[in-house]
Amino acid sequence: MADSGYLNSYPYPSNVNNQGAAFPTGYNNNSPPFQYGQPMVGSIPQVPMPMPTIVTTQQNVMVIPQPSYRDYLGLSIMNLILCCFPIGIAATVFSCKVRESLRRGDMISAASDSRTAFKLNMVSLGLGIAGNLAWIAYVIYTTVTNQYGYSHYYSGYGYYNHYN
Template sequence: MYNQGPTVGRINPAFSGPQDEQDYLEKSRMSQSVPPPYYPNTGYQISRVNPIPSGYPNQPYGAPAGPQGPYTQQPYPGMSAYPQVAYVGQTGVTVQPTVFVAPVQAAPDYLCYSIFTMLFCCLPLGIAAVVYSCYTRDANLAGQRELAMSNSRAALILNNVALGIGLTIIVMANALIFTV
């Protein structure tokens, strides 16, 4: 247990009694005088009014601290209540205005659709669609919204044409196989 006296922080494992006995023993060994015991309610009256060294008169409890009603002078919006004066050698501080950047809606890149059309529908148009899908991703990451939308539109058109060509070839091949 930690002692809370002149030897703050020392550990005394044998300490189990009240703090006062421990302090008296400790102080007597250190050749210090022991403080007088505390006797509550000795007749000492605490004054209700605190002396204020600033020279202003004391006010009773609950008295208003300032003038009542509207304030005499209010600062204009954006100005501090106390004017700031520059001192010699003092550098000024420039505060930048806060800029809020709204997240930009990323253009869809249709990369999975492009890979599907490249593998299963029409290889040349699928490769071109994959290239435009990659261009769309790059433009999205660079923050170029108009370029991303243009590349996204081109990838979608190429994918739709490749899917149409692929479906047409599959339907015609099935028709030839089952009619023969």
């Protein structure tokens, strides 16, 4: 049997099919042309190769918790009502901005607005406490220094002191 020029023409027999008959006219026993990514048939001996070991690994997924920033909305509303109204309004606005930033997923704006809301709440709380303490001190001072209550009052004719 004539070889077609390749080292090993397996799986193509020389000029005979499995029953020993010759190939029909127009067919030759040449190997198919080399295609990209496929080994050339006949260029190397065809030996059974062991199946490659396939190792699959699962991707490690690390979930990093995002920091959650406080909005101080309750403290802002308390300061709005009880302490310092104008600063309480500003603190409430920034508290609402924190919630909106968290809903959007904008952590940088949420952190900045949270710090601003906290600072405004602390200023409002400080002014409210200082104002209430000043008012209490004033009431105590006027009550203690004036034994008889409000003894001087203004009538239409001038100041009147009913103890003189």
